Amino acid sequence: MPDTFKPTEKIATNAKKGLKLRDDFGRGGTDVGVRRAEQLAAQDDVTTEDVKSMHSYFARHEVDKDGKTHEWGSDTDPSAGYIAWLLWGGDEGKEWADQHAEKLE
Template sequence: MGTMMTDTFKPTAKMAANAKKGLKLREEFHRGGTDVGKHRAEQLAAQEELTVEDVKSMHSYFARHEVDKKGKSHEWGSDSDPSAGYVAWLLWGGDEGKEWADRHAAQLD
């Protein structure tokens, strides 16, 4: 395992804020995200330490869902009519979550 610092996988405040926003929009609009995404958002919102598996799962989530930004139903980035994809994206930490997961996943390979 080497001498990896234990706080390597702590979500950032911005990721936590995105996750909280995602949870709020999900509750308000009843769309976006699975139970897995909701659980991930709760972890991020609490800024809980994530495992290597969590990081890898976030990395693959974002790789699969980048295409959701092009979705036509509802609006990406909207607080008044958010697309399900946008809500789910926020649940996983938003753009900051993607950058964070990509960076950490690259270190793991």
């Protein structure tokens, strides 16, 4: 099992979009989420601990999709949860982290 993993281009694109939306709308994500987005956007190597952290984040925040403030998936009025989700790599980041986390167990 490798010690590090390389995020995909789609994950990097999602993270960049999340950073832009956060900048444009002033909401979504924490400092930790912003640092994760910067890491993913640059396609920097992700450690096993990072993968586990991403897996845990997505498991905890799946419920954010049900939020009623602003809109999940909107580029014109995005919810804070949607922006944060993108910062962590979006749906592709979730699938990627889940697959790697499963192999690490």
